[in-house]
Amino acid sequence: MRLLVVEDDALISRSLVDALTPLGNTVEVFACCSDARAALRQGGVDLMLLDIGLPDGDGLSLLAELRDAGDRTPVIILTARDALDDRVRGLDLGADDYLAKPFELAELEARVRALLRRSQQRADNRLGLGPLSFDPASGAASLFGEPMALPHRELLLVESLLLHAGAIAPRETLEGRLFGFGEVGSNALEVYVSRLRKRLKGAGLRIRTFRGLGYRLEEDDG
Amino acid sequence: MIEVEGSLKRRLGGWLVVTVGVLGLALMVEAWVSSQRAAARAFDAQLQAAALTIAEAVRWQDGIPQVVVPAAALQILATDSQARVFYAVLDDDGRTLSRNWPVDIPVAWQQALDEGGMSRDLTTTLGELRLHAQRVASAGWVTQLPVQVWVGHTLEGRRALARSLFERSLSRFIAMVLLTGVLMGLTMRAALSPLRRLRRQIRGRGADDFSPLAARVPKELHELAQALDHLFARQRQGREDLLRFTADASHQLKTPLAGLKTVSELGLRSSDPDEWRQALTRVHARAEDTSRLAGQLLSLARLRHLDRETALPALDLGELVRDVALDWAARERAAEHDLGLGSLPAEPLKVCVEGWALREALGNLIDNALRYTPTGCEITLHLSREGDWARLSIVDDGPGVADAALATLGQPFQRGGRQDTEGSGLGLAIVDTTARRMGARVQFANRSPQGLEVVLWLPLAKDEQDVTGAFAAGVNPGEST
Amino acid sequence: MSLPPGQRLRSCGRLPARCATQVTRRQPLVVSPCLPLLLLMLLLLGGCHSGDSRTPTDEDPLVISAALDLDVVAPLLDAFRQAYPQIPLRFEDRTTREVDDSVVGHLAGGGVEGEGTSRAPDVVISSAMPWQMARVNEGLARRLNGPEIERWPEWARWRDEVFAFTFEPVVMAYRLDLSRHMLPPQTHGDLHALLATQARWLTGKVTTYSPLSSGVGYTLAQQDARYSSRFWELVGAMGRVDTRLETTTRAMLEGLSQGRYWLGYNLLGSYAMVYAQEHPEVIVQVPRDYSLVLMRMAFVHRDAPHVEAAETFVRFLLSQRGQRVLAGQTPLFSVLPGVTGPYTAARLRTQVGERLYPILPNATLLAFVDPARREAFTDHWRARFQGEQALDEAVERGSGALAPE
Known part of the structure; x- marks a missing residue:
């Protein structure tokens, strides 16, 4: 993966390079907007980490330019301003995620990974995490390459979880997807989730519950 | 946001203009009417004098009235403005005893004329005439034949006099307006001078001078001065709060930074990788805490300096x-x-x-x-x-x-x-x-x-x-x- | 504005210079309030000669109807022709009565007759001042304006319609023979005494203007009567010496020159002075007690066919240039201050002193033409002249206008 880091603080950009390179990425660092603009024009960038306060201009305007030009390259905004206004503005302008400085490297790595995965899925039109994959075209799920025979609602659950791969799939979204907007029992979703958990047992994947919030499909580190 | 809305001077000036305009219009109308009236009075008096002078010259001889028009009467009639003059001496039956150029005097007027005299306006081929008539009763021994004396002149004199009277009142009025304007300007200058003094004092203040104002102001400005004093007091308070907060905050930041410094120093002194690792771990933890502290300080500072005025959406x-x-x-x-x-x-x-x-x-x-x-x-x-x-x-x-x-x-x-x-x-x-x-x-x-x-x-x-x-x-x- | 009338009259009668200071208070005509009046006048004027102002031609020249001897005024006319060669003019030298008739002649049925002769003259000049004033008062004159008009002394114009443009002293003249027998008269008193004491010599040898058949004579007699109550004694005295009445100064001068007359009273000084220069037997005496001054008046006729040319002529008459000719080449005496020449009012005043009593163009003159007053005056004059003492003093003094004012 080719990553662009637009950051004027040498210490931070250095640690970003050190943290992201071992994950198999090529990381290029630019300290100002104009250089980054030139690199973006060449294309082939998979993800950009964009600092908002730059010496020669606002990172947000660079983002706006990018999106105006129709470039969908995923962008994570880094902001030292501990201001959520900037976050909202950045997301409005088309940023995919944001991180407030100071951030933890682990957090950064996780977000980069999730974002890359999502953009990858968008690219080959297939959803997948670890051994699990789902083809929206055929509506079929497979585990370790073998098709899974799943009931309709479990298929929908797999698709929804994979759509949010790496992030929490909110409970309301899942319920809406599985049951429509009709009345639904409080533990109906939980029933389908536990069924799917059983099917995924041993596949290195787990579904973590966030009380009252939703579920997250994650790779089982342990 | 300070918006400049009009100017006091202009507003006062505007009121002055409106007042003076309305008042002036009324005064001018009054002046015009009264100067017309005065001119008419003056010239009517001359007409009367001329008529009387001619009437004096009427003599009865054997009961027949004879008139020898006195030259002076005509000069009185003509006035200094060289008006055209008209005179006619008629008997009660309308027969002419003497007259100069023919003017048709309405018969109704002739019949209505009595000893009191009458003044009328008459339009003739030579323009407007002001006529005055006097009826003279004879004191004849034999018969008593009353005689009517009609005199008239054109209106140049009246108009000229009316105009000059009007112009005189107009110029007096303009002079008065100008004087009022000047006085008003001076008054406003004087009235605004306390404001100017206040402005100068405030402008001359140092950036961190929040002491109460020391200025002599009129009663009307007292509230403003007080409000300014209150503002200064609040600013002083706010500034003191800020200073205290800043001091606290830097103290708070100094402590973990000092810790960081000692830990890293100790780590550098050692040559044991294990100790480096321990030191780095401690440094990392402390750095994390410090950055969190900095973030919170920032939030707190921001909260305290929020603009309170904006209405918030629900x-x-x-x-x-x-x-x-x-x-x-x-x-x-x-x-x-x-x-x-x-x-x-x-x-x-x-x-x-x-x-x-x-x-x-x-x-x-x-x-x-x-x-x-x-x-x-x-x-x-x-x-x-x-x-x-x-x-x-x-x-x-x-x-x-x-x-x-x-x-x-x-x-x-x-x-x-x-x-x-x-x-x-x-x-x-x-x-x-x-x-x-x-x-x-x-x-x-x-x-x-x-x-x-x-x-x-x-x-x-x-x-x-x-x-x-x-x-x-x-x-x-x-x-x- | 309201001086006692007597005072004003007296000051006006004495001397033009002082009089001017009295009359300058006249306000300029106010335009706006007078607008309707002006419009009306314009309409009337327009209606009278349908708005056109013809250019004078040889067949239809500028007509000047004047009671002014052509040979006296010739230099002025020459100067005008020289200045305005494109304006042909006809100068009609007439008696004052003819001039007055010409002013109104076209009005009395002129339209019905439609004859070429009954057209109005363009410019009217006459020494019969009361008649001129009466015509102007009747609105028969055009109002003029322009720099010449504004420069013209206020006391010598009325309403800017009529202008007194000469300054002709009224004088006594006698034949040199007279001085051989008696002391020539220098004042009105001298004359009266002479007529009383020298009736033997003077009977049939005295001449004066006829107040009965000459406008000028009437005007002078009226004015004399206004200034001195003893004038009537003089009339009586003149009647007793069988004074001959003439209607022109020229006739009187010729009589003097031919020896028919020895003494002339109330001659126009302008003619007399010129005449005396060529006829040494005639002596001109400006009365030393008071001397009337006649001023010839000119106006542009309301119905003038050639308005522009007529106005040009009058302006020329009043201009520096015209007045210079008047002062230098005619004995008419220029009124305009600043004009130099042998014949100017200013020079006359320095020679004769302050006893010149000009007859000014103002409304008092209008009384003179009042028919009743005129009749009363001429009756009285005739009676005194013919020696009828029947009229008692009461009537004489009672008719106020006849008594000195």
């Missing part, structure tokens, strides 16, 4: 709570805790608050809970409605806080009575400040058997207080992450 508390919970649950820091959302009310709860400030406060509460509870603890956010208040609580099942420290939890640089933690003691102060700004109340309570509950009571938006279930739930919170 926002849905439920949506905000879910959003914040999702945000924090997804973070790596929360991975070891069970951060969850309790029950949310079915209908939206609208509050008028600054969204980012409430997020910040909630974030701090969650952060606190994550920080001061052991891993695996449950942290749950609850939201409910109680009367006109929204009750937002963060409950954990950690060790709680000593009862004695509960009261001071909200103050800056307090650490819940615990000096052992690495927290800054600012988190709850931010919550407290935010709550106060929002008109909210914060309660801290220990739970039994263990755990801490922090409750935020937020006032519902005014129009929302009695509306329930007005909004259908159609929000997909997943999209906001």
Whole structure:
């Protein structure tokens, strides 16, 4: 993966390079907007980490330019301003995620990974995490390459979880997807989730519950 | 924002112009009418004198009136303005005894004429004439034949006199207006001079001079001066607060930085990689704390310098709570805790608050809970409605806080009575400040058997207080992450 | 504005210079309030000669109807022709009565007759001041304006319609023979005494203007009567010496020159002075007690066919240039201050002193043409002249206008 880091603080950009390179990425660092603009024009960038306060201009305007030009390259905004206004503005302008400085490297790595995965899925039109994959075209799920025979609602659950791969799939979204907007029992979703958990047992994947919030499909580190 | 709206001088000037204009118009009309009247009076008097002079010259000889027109009478008639003159001496039957150029005197006038005399305007081929007539009764011994003396002249003289009278009053009036204007200008200058003095004094002040004003002002400006003094006092207070806060903050930052310095120094002195590692670990932990402290200081400073004037839009508390919970649950820091959302009310709860400030406060509460509870603890956010208040609580099942420290939890640089933690003691102060700004109340309570509950009571938006279930739930919170 | 009338009259009668200071208070015509009047006048004027102002031609020249001897005024006319060669003019030298008739002649049925002769003259000049004033008062003159008009002394114009443009002293003249027998008269008193004491010599040898058949004579007699109550004694005395009445100064001068007359009273000084220069037997005496001054008046006729040319002529008459000719080449005496020449009012005043009593163009003159007053005056004059003492003093003094004012 080719990553662009637009950051004027040498210490931070250095640690970003050190943290992201071992994950198999090529990381290029630019300290100002104009250089980054030139690199973006060449294309082939998979993800950009964009600092908002730059010496020669606002990172947000660079983002706006990018999106105006129709470039969908995923962008994570880094902001030292501990201001959520900037976050909202950045997301409005088309940023995919944001991180407030100071951030933890682990957090950064996780977000980069999730974002890359999502953009990858968008690219080959297939959803997948670890051994699990789902083809929206055929509506079929497979585990370790073998098709899974799943009931309709479990298929929908797999698709929804994979759509949010790496992030929490909110409970309301899942319920809406599985049951429509009709009345639904409080533990109906939980029933389908536990069924799917059983099917995924041993596949290195787990579904973590966030009380009252939703579920997250994650790779089982342990 | 200071908007310049008109000018006092112009406003006063405008009023002056309007007043003088209306008054002047009335005066001018009056002057015109009265100068016309005065001219008419003066010239009518001359007409009368001329008529009398001619009447004097009427003689009766054997009962027959004879007239020898006196030259002086005609000169009186003509006046200095060389008007055309007309005279006629008639008997009561309208027969001409003497006259110069023919003017048809209406018969009705002739018949109506009596000893009192009459004055009339008459339009002739040579223009307008002012006529005056006098009836002279004879004192004849034999017969008594009354005689009518008609005199008239054209109106040049009257007009010229009326005009010059009018011009005189006009010029007097203009002079008066000019004088009034000048006096008004001077008065305004004098009246505005205290303001100018005040302005000069304020402009000449140093940037950090907040001492009370020392100026002599008229009664009308006293309130303004007082208001300025109050403003200065408030600014002085604010500045002192800021200085104290800055001092506190730098003290707070200095301590962890000093720690960082000593730890890294010790690590560098050693040649044992294990000790390096230990030192680095400590440095990392301390750096994390310090940056968090800096962030909180920033938030606090920002909260304290908020613009209070802007009206805030109402926002849905439920949506905000879910959003914040999702945000924090997804973070790596929360991975070891069970951060969850309790029950949310079915209908939206609208509050008028600054969204980012409430997020910040909630974030701090969650952060606190994550920080001061052991891993695996449950942290749950609850939201409910109680009367006109929204009750937002963060409950954990950690060790709680000593009862004695509960009261001071909200103050800056307090650490819940615990000096052992690495927290800054600012988190709850931010919550407290935010709550106060929002008109909210914060309660801290220990739970039994263990755990801490922090409750935020937020006032519902005014129009929302009695509306329930007005909004259908159609929000997909997943999209906001 | 309202001086006692007597005072004004007296000051006006004495001397033009002082009089001017009295009359300058006259206000300029106000335009706006007078607008309707002016419009009306314009309409009337327009209606009278349908708005056109013809250019004079040889067949239809500028007509000047004048009671002014052509040979006296010839230099002025020459100067005008020289200045405005494109304006042909016809100068009609007439008696004052003919001039007055010409002013109104076209009005009395002129339209019905439609004859070429009954057209109005363009410019009217006459020494019969009361008649001129009466015609102007009747609105038969055009109002003029322009720099010449504004420069013209206020006391010598009326309403800017009529202008007194000469300054001709009224004088006594006698034949040189007279001085052989008696002391020539220098004042009115001298004359009266002479007529009383020297009736033997003077019977049939005295001449004066006829107040009965000459406008000028009538005007002078009226004015004399206004200034001195003893004038009537003089009339009586003149009647007793069988004074001959003439209608022109020229006739009187010729009589003197031919020896028919020895003494002339109330001659126009302008003619007499010129005449005396060529006829040494005629002596001109400006009365030393008071001397009337006649001023010839000119106006542009309201119905003038050639308005522009007529106005040009009058302006020329009043201009520096015209007045210079008047002062230098005619004995008419220029009124305009600043004009130099042998014949100017200013020079005359330095020679004769302050006893010149000009007859000014003002409304008092209008009384003279009042028919009733005229009749009363001429009756009285005739009676005194013919020696009828029947009229008692009461009537004489009672008819106020006849008594000195």
